[in-house]
Amino acid sequence: METDELTHSVWDITEDEFPVASPLREQGKFLLRYAILAPSSHNSQPWQFAVRDETIEVTYDETRWLEVADQDKRELFISIGCALENLCIAAEHFDIGYNITYHANKDDNLVSIVTLETESEPSFSRPPKLFDELTERYTSHQLFEDQTISQETRDKFSRTIEEDDVTLYLINESEQKRSIGELQADADEAQMADPAYRKELGYWVGMGALGSSWLMARIGQAVVTHFDLGEREGQNNSKLIERAPVIAVLATHADTPTARVKAGQVFERLALLASAEDIAVHPMSQTLERPEMRTELAARADTEGEYPQHLFRLGYVEEERTHTPRWPLESQLS
Numbered sequence: 118m119e120t121d122e123l124t125h126s127v128w129d130i131t132e133d134e135f136p137v138a139s140p141l142r143e144q145g146k147f148l149l150r151y152a153i154l155a156p157s158s159h160n161s162q163p164w165q166f167a168v169r170d171e172t173i174e175v176t177y178d179e180t181r182w183l184e185v186a187d188q189d190k191r192e193l194f195i196s197i198g199c200a201l202e203n204l205c206i207a208a209e210h211f212d213i214g215y216n217i218t219y220h221a222n223k224d225d226n227l228v229s230i231v232t233l234e235t236e237s238e239p240s241f242s243r244p245p246k247l248f249d250e251l252t253e254r255y256t257s258h259q260l261f262e263d264q265t266i267s268q269e270t271r272d273k274f275s276r277t278i279e280e281d282d283v284t285l286y287l288i289n290e291s292e293q294k295r296s297i298g299e300l301q302a303d304a305d306e307a308q309m310a311d312p313a314y315r316k317e318l319g320y321w322v323g324m325g326a327l328g329s330s331w332l333m334a335r336i337g338q339a340v341v342t343h344f345d346l347g348e349r350e351g352q353n354n355s356k357l358i359e360r361a362p363v364i365a366v367l368a369t370h371a372d373t374p375t376a377r378v379k380a381g382q383v384f385e386r387l388a389l390l391a392s393a394e395d396i397a398v399h400p401m402s403q404t405l406e407r408p409e410m411r412t413e414l415a416a417r418a419d420t421e422g423e424y425p426q427h428l429f430r431l432g433y434v435e436e437e438r439t440h441t442p443r444w445p446l447e448s449q450l451s
């Protein structure tokens with residue numbers, strides 16, 4: 118197998134393989150096997166890692182940036198935040214301490230430096246069992262069942278991120294969901310009417326990154342690239358939003374690359390908690406991809422002056438969990 122081919126084999130990790138007696142450098146590399154299971158927009162996996170003794174430099178790969186859909190690199194930094202969070206959760210599980218410094222900006226591709234330590238002293242407590250979900254989590258695209266998420270569970274989500282500089286808005290009121298659903302339909306239509314957007318999406322579908330077989334991926338690429346399916350897509354997606362029991366929006370005071378990385382960490386922690394609670398998660402980014410729509414989303418989600426960074430549906434669904442492929446870790450190391 119070429120080392121740069123997308124593969125599902127990355128999901129088969131057993132913790133027994135952790136190199137207990139090896140130096141931190143080798144242990145760090147093992148932790149990265151969990152980092153690359155993180156979600157990313159279009160499964161673009163924009164991360165690169167350089168492991169040097171006890172430090173791991175996390176950078177972004179410009180060639181994996183969604184230049185059209187994600188012009189301000191919001192999704193790119195969120196995706197890298199997701200990988201960082203997986204790294205932290207795996208480190209805690211194996212009793213490895215860590216310290217993260219943030220360096221993200223739009224011009225230079227260094228995002229953060231993680232320093233590993235043999236003595237573990239977690240800076241704050243994450244809910245237990247998130248580690249087990251690293252290899253279970255997946256994104257659902259189904260219509261969720263008509264079943265509410267209890268106040269107790271919603272409070273659990275809120276508590277999980279109370280020490281972070283990121284605010285979680287959980288929207289379950291019908292009128293507000295309807296209004297966000299309408300905005301979603303407008304955003305889908307606007308994005309899909311742009312041939313450059315369709316071409317970029319088609320490229321990732323064609324690569325098989327979104328999980329279908331090679332042939333289906335090629336057919337999908339042709340359809341996405343050549344036909345404007347915006348209206349149909351918009352109607353479907355607005356229904357997905359209106360019928361979801363909860364729409365979650367993450368927002369930050371600052372609109373900086375680092376704020377986005379931190380929003381990504383929080384999103385991934387919530388996605389893993391949801392996975393543990395058998396709650397499905399579906400990010401939907403189109404309303405955030407155009408500045409004027411993003412401002413409108415802030416108003417409709419009522420984010421109180423904060424910048425919305427990420428939107429996702431939460432709900433229950435009966436379906437088999439399936440995994441999308443990843444590039445093997447070796448191809449992400451520099």
Ligand SMILES: Cc1cc2nc3c(=O)[nH]c(=O)nc-3n(C[C@H](O)[C@H](O)[C@H](O)COP(=O)(O)O)c2cc1C
Pocket residue numbers: 154155156157158159160191192193195196199254255256257258326327399400401402403439440441
């Ligand atoms: C920042 C970000 C934005 C995303 N936006 C969307 C989206 O707009 N629509 C969608 O269906 N999935 C979206 N996703 C989910 C990705 O497509 C998914 O994570 C990726 O295909 C990998 O699959 P997995 O999450 O099942 O491992 C997003 C994920 C991230 C991290």
